[in-house]
Amino acid sequence: MRSDFGLYLIITNPFLPYKKIAETAVKNNVRYLQLREKALSDREILRAAGEIMSITEGTETRFVLNDRADLAYLCGADGLHLGQDDISLTDAKTICREKVSVFGLSTHTLSQVDEAIKQKPDYIGFGPVFTTPAKAKPDPVTGTELIAEAVKRAGDVPVVVIGGIDGNNLISVLDAGAKNVCMVRYFMNSEQLEKRVKETVKILNDYRW
Numbered sequence: 684m685r686s687d688f689g690l691y692l693i694i695t696n697p698f699l700p701y702k703k704i705a706e707t708a709v710k711n712n713v714r715y716l717q718l719r720e721k722a723l724s725d726r727e728i729l730r731a732a733g734e735i736m737s738i739t740e741g742t743e744t745r746f747v748l749n750d751r752a753d754l755a756y757l758c759g760a761d762g763l764h765l766g767q768d769d770i771s772l773t774d775a776k777t778i779c780r781e782k783v784s785v786f787g788l789s790t791h792t793l794s795q796v797d798e799a800i801k802q803k804p805d806y807i808g809f810g811p812v813f814t815t816p817a818k819a820k821p822d823p824v825t826g827t828e829l830i831a832e833a834v835k836r837a838g839d840v841p842v843v844v845i846g847g848i849d850g851n852n853l854i855s856v857l858d859a860g861a862k863n864v865c866m867v868r869y870f871m872n873s874e875q876l877e878k879r880v881k882e883t884v885k886i887l888n889d890y891r892w
Protein backbone atom coordinates (compact mmCIF):
# COMPACT_ATOMS: atom_id res chain seq x y z
CA MET A 684 0.00 0.00 0.00
CA ARG A 685 1.20 3.51 -0.81
CA SER A 686 2.27 5.57 2.16
CA ASP A 687 1.44 9.17 1.30
CA PHE A 688 2.88 11.80 3.60
CA GLY A 689 1.26 15.11 2.63
CA LEU A 690 3.66 17.97 3.11
CA TYR A 691 7.34 17.78 2.10
CA LEU A 692 9.46 20.77 3.12
CA ILE A 693 12.52 21.92 1.17
CA ILE A 694 14.97 24.40 2.63
CA THR A 695 16.50 26.77 0.08
CA ASN A 696 17.87 30.15 1.07
CA PRO A 697 15.48 30.47 4.01
CA PHE A 698 14.35 33.62 5.78
CA LEU A 699 14.42 31.80 9.14
CA PRO A 700 17.33 29.88 10.76
CA TYR A 701 17.73 26.18 9.94
CA LYS A 702 17.02 25.09 13.51
CA LYS A 703 13.77 27.03 13.65
CA ILE A 704 12.63 25.43 10.39
CA ALA A 705 13.57 21.98 11.67
CA GLU A 706 11.69 22.59 14.93
CA THR A 707 8.62 23.64 12.98
CA ALA A 708 8.82 20.53 10.79
CA VAL A 709 9.14 18.23 13.81
CA LYS A 710 6.37 19.98 15.76
CA ASN A 711 3.98 19.61 12.85
CA ASN A 712 4.93 16.01 12.02
CA VAL A 713 6.29 16.85 8.58
CA ARG A 714 7.68 13.56 7.24
CA TYR A 715 10.41 14.91 4.97
CA LEU A 716 12.65 17.94 5.41
CA GLN A 717 15.15 18.45 2.59
CA LEU A 718 18.23 20.65 2.58
CA ARG A 719 18.69 22.08 -0.93
CA GLU A 720 21.30 24.80 -0.81
CA LYS A 721 22.99 25.42 -4.13
CA ALA A 722 25.20 28.33 -3.09
CA LEU A 723 26.81 26.90 0.05
CA SER A 724 30.25 25.28 0.26
CA ASP A 725 30.47 21.60 1.18
CA ARG A 726 31.51 22.54 4.73
CA GLU A 727 28.60 24.90 5.08
CA ILE A 728 26.23 22.20 3.86
CA LEU A 729 27.59 19.75 6.43
CA ARG A 730 27.27 22.37 9.15
CA ALA A 731 23.67 23.13 8.17
CA ALA A 732 22.90 19.41 7.98
CA GLY A 733 24.28 18.96 11.50
CA GLU A 734 22.12 21.78 12.86
CA ILE A 735 19.00 20.36 11.25
CA MET A 736 19.72 16.78 12.32
CA SER A 737 20.32 17.87 15.91
CA ILE A 738 16.58 18.67 15.90
CA THR A 739 15.20 15.90 13.64
CA GLU A 740 17.16 12.96 15.08
CA GLY A 741 14.90 10.51 16.88
CA THR A 742 11.72 12.13 15.53
CA GLU A 743 9.31 11.21 12.74
CA THR A 744 10.82 13.89 10.48
CA ARG A 745 13.30 12.42 8.01
CA PHE A 746 16.22 14.63 7.00
CA VAL A 747 16.93 14.44 3.26
CA LEU A 748 19.96 15.95 1.56
CA ASN A 749 19.65 17.09 -2.05
CA ASP A 750 22.08 16.09 -4.83
CA ARG A 751 25.08 14.87 -2.83
CA ALA A 752 25.49 11.18 -1.95
CA ASP A 753 28.98 11.79 -0.53
CA LEU A 754 27.78 14.46 1.90
CA ALA A 755 24.65 12.45 2.75
CA TYR A 756 26.95 9.59 3.79
CA LEU A 757 29.25 11.88 5.77
CA CYS A 758 26.50 13.55 7.76
CA GLY A 759 24.39 10.38 8.11
CA ALA A 760 21.30 11.86 6.48
CA ASP A 761 18.14 9.75 6.54
CA GLY A 762 17.61 10.35 2.84
CA LEU A 763 19.01 11.57 -0.46
CA HIS A 764 17.15 13.26 -3.30
CA LEU A 765 18.45 12.90 -6.87
CA GLY A 766 17.43 14.64 -10.08
CA GLN A 767 17.76 13.66 -13.73
CA ASP A 768 21.18 15.34 -13.93
CA ASP A 769 22.54 14.00 -10.63
CA ILE A 770 24.39 10.69 -10.20
CA SER A 771 22.31 7.56 -10.72
CA LEU A 772 20.40 5.92 -7.90
CA THR A 773 22.60 2.83 -8.29
CA ASP A 774 25.81 4.86 -7.90
CA ALA A 775 24.33 6.81 -5.00
CA LYS A 776 23.44 3.60 -3.20
CA THR A 777 26.99 2.33 -3.70
CA ILE A 778 28.25 5.43 -1.91
CA CYS A 779 25.79 5.88 0.91
CA ARG A 780 23.34 3.02 1.42
CA GLU A 781 25.08 1.92 4.63
CA LYS A 782 23.86 5.07 6.31
CA VAL A 783 21.11 6.48 4.09
CA SER A 784 17.84 4.60 3.82
CA VAL A 785 15.43 6.84 1.86
CA PHE A 786 15.98 7.65 -1.81
CA GLY A 787 13.88 10.08 -3.87
CA LEU A 788 14.03 10.80 -7.61
CA SER A 789 12.84 13.82 -9.61
CA THR A 790 10.70 13.36 -12.70
CA HIS A 791 9.34 15.90 -15.17
CA THR A 792 7.47 13.79 -17.77
CA LEU A 793 5.34 10.65 -17.71
CA SER A 794 8.07 8.62 -19.40
CA GLN A 795 10.51 9.73 -16.69
CA VAL A 796 7.97 8.53 -14.13
CA ASP A 797 7.96 5.09 -15.80
CA GLU A 798 11.76 4.95 -15.83
CA ALA A 799 12.10 6.20 -12.25
CA ILE A 800 9.62 3.64 -10.89
CA LYS A 801 11.70 0.79 -12.35
CA GLN A 802 14.53 1.92 -10.05
CA LYS A 803 12.34 1.45 -6.97
CA PRO A 804 12.76 4.83 -5.25
CA ASP A 805 11.00 5.52 -1.96
CA TYR A 806 9.15 8.47 -3.55
CA ILE A 807 9.31 10.55 -6.71
CA GLY A 808 9.02 14.29 -7.32
CA PHE A 809 6.89 15.39 -10.30
CA GLY A 810 6.93 18.88 -11.79
CA PRO A 811 7.26 21.71 -12.30
CA VAL A 812 3.49 21.89 -12.13
CA PHE A 813 3.56 25.67 -12.66
CA THR A 814 6.28 28.10 -13.72
CA THR A 815 8.94 28.71 -11.09
CA PRO A 816 12.03 30.86 -10.82
CA ALA A 817 13.34 28.67 -7.99
CA LYS A 818 15.24 26.29 -10.25
CA ALA A 819 18.13 27.35 -12.46
CA LYS A 820 16.96 25.49 -15.57
CA PRO A 821 13.37 24.42 -14.95
CA ASP A 822 11.84 21.75 -17.18
CA PRO A 823 8.70 22.57 -19.18
CA VAL A 824 5.66 22.89 -16.90
CA THR A 825 3.54 19.78 -16.56
CA GLY A 826 0.36 21.67 -15.65
CA THR A 827 -2.13 19.98 -13.34
CA GLU A 828 -3.43 17.75 -16.15
CA LEU A 829 -0.68 15.12 -15.89
CA ILE A 830 -0.76 14.72 -12.11
CA ALA A 831 -3.41 11.98 -11.94
CA GLU A 832 -1.64 9.92 -14.61
CA ALA A 833 1.73 10.35 -12.87
CA VAL A 834 0.20 9.15 -9.59
CA LYS A 835 -1.43 6.20 -11.37
CA ARG A 836 1.80 5.16 -13.11
CA ALA A 837 3.79 5.46 -9.88
CA GLY A 838 1.55 2.80 -8.27
CA ASP A 839 2.66 2.23 -4.68
CA VAL A 840 5.39 4.87 -4.81
CA PRO A 841 4.31 8.25 -3.37
CA VAL A 842 4.44 11.20 -5.80
CA VAL A 843 5.25 14.66 -4.44
CA VAL A 844 4.27 17.48 -6.79
CA ILE A 845 6.49 20.52 -6.98
CA GLY A 846 7.02 23.78 -8.81
CA GLY A 847 5.16 27.07 -8.52
CA ILE A 848 2.73 25.77 -5.89
CA ASP A 849 1.52 28.20 -3.22
CA GLY A 850 -1.41 28.88 -0.93
CA ASN A 851 -3.54 30.11 -3.85
CA ASN A 852 -3.20 27.14 -6.20
CA LEU A 853 -2.75 24.33 -3.64
CA ILE A 854 -6.37 23.18 -3.93
CA SER A 855 -6.08 22.93 -7.72
CA VAL A 856 -3.24 20.41 -7.43
CA LEU A 857 -5.15 18.42 -4.81
CA ASP A 858 -8.23 18.46 -7.07
CA ALA A 859 -5.96 17.15 -9.83
CA GLY A 860 -4.99 14.11 -7.75
CA ALA A 861 -1.88 15.16 -5.82
CA LYS A 862 -1.54 13.65 -2.35
CA ASN A 863 1.90 15.05 -1.44
CA VAL A 864 3.10 18.58 -2.08
CA CYS A 865 6.21 20.70 -1.94
CA MET A 866 6.30 24.50 -1.92
CA VAL A 867 9.72 26.06 -1.62
CA ARG A 868 9.36 29.87 -1.82
CA TYR A 869 5.93 29.85 -0.18
CA PHE A 870 7.54 28.59 3.04
CA MET A 871 11.15 29.69 2.79
CA ASN A 872 10.58 33.34 1.84
CA SER A 873 8.22 33.89 4.72
CA GLU A 874 8.57 34.95 8.31
CA GLN A 875 5.24 33.15 8.79
CA LEU A 876 6.62 29.66 8.23
CA GLU A 877 4.88 28.04 11.19
CA LYS A 878 1.50 29.60 10.41
CA ARG A 879 1.76 28.53 6.77
CA VAL A 880 2.86 25.00 7.67
CA LYS A 881 -0.05 24.61 10.11
CA GLU A 882 -2.55 25.95 7.57
CA THR A 883 -1.19 23.68 4.84
CA VAL A 884 -1.18 20.57 7.05
CA LYS A 885 -4.80 21.33 8.01
CA ILE A 886 -5.82 21.75 4.37
CA LEU A 887 -4.16 18.43 3.49
CA ASN A 888 -5.72 16.65 6.46
CA ASP A 889 -9.19 18.06 5.82
CA TYR A 890 -9.18 17.49 2.06
CA ARG A 891 -11.75 14.91 0.98
CA TRP A 892 -9.77 12.61 -1.31
Ligand SMILES: Cc1ncc(COP(=O)(O)OP(=O)(O)O)c(N)n1
Pocket residue numbers: 691693717719749750764765766767768769787788789790807808809818819843845865
Ligand atom coordinates in the same frame (compact mmCIF):
# COMPACT_ATOMS: atom_id res chain seq x y z
C1 LIG B 1 11.10 16.48 -3.60
C2 LIG B 1 11.92 17.07 -4.69
N1 LIG B 1 11.46 17.02 -5.95
C3 LIG B 1 12.20 17.55 -6.95
C4 LIG B 1 13.42 18.13 -6.69
C5 LIG B 1 14.27 18.69 -7.79
O1 LIG B 1 15.47 17.94 -7.97
P1 LIG B 1 16.41 18.29 -9.24
O2 LIG B 1 15.61 18.11 -10.47
O3 LIG B 1 17.66 17.52 -9.11
O4 LIG B 1 16.71 19.83 -9.08
P2 LIG B 1 17.47 20.56 -7.87
O5 LIG B 1 16.55 20.55 -6.69
O6 LIG B 1 18.72 19.79 -7.57
O7 LIG B 1 17.72 21.93 -8.36
C6 LIG B 1 13.85 18.17 -5.36
N2 LIG B 1 15.03 18.71 -5.02
N3 LIG B 1 13.10 17.62 -4.39
Ligand SMILES: Cc1nc(C(=O)O)sc1CCOP(=O)(O)O
Pocket residue numbers: 789790791808809810811812814815816817818821822845846847848865866867868869
Ligand atom coordinates in the same frame (compact mmCIF):
# COMPACT_ATOMS: atom_id res chain seq x y z
C1 LIG C 1 13.34 22.36 -6.58
C2 LIG C 1 12.40 22.27 -7.71
N1 LIG C 1 12.27 21.12 -8.46
C3 LIG C 1 11.38 21.25 -9.43
C4 LIG C 1 11.06 20.18 -10.37
O1 LIG C 1 10.38 20.43 -11.36
O2 LIG C 1 11.53 19.06 -10.12
S1 LIG C 1 10.66 22.77 -9.47
C5 LIG C 1 11.55 23.26 -8.13
C6 LIG C 1 11.43 24.61 -7.49
C7 LIG C 1 10.21 24.68 -6.62
O3 LIG C 1 10.20 25.91 -5.99
P1 LIG C 1 8.87 26.73 -5.74
O4 LIG C 1 7.98 25.88 -4.92
O5 LIG C 1 9.33 27.95 -4.99
O6 LIG C 1 8.31 27.08 -7.08
Ligand SMILES: [Mg+2]
Pocket residue numbers: 749750764765766767769
Ligand atom coordinates in the same frame (compact mmCIF):
# COMPACT_ATOMS: atom_id res chain seq x y z
MG1 LIG D 1 19.36 17.79 -8.06
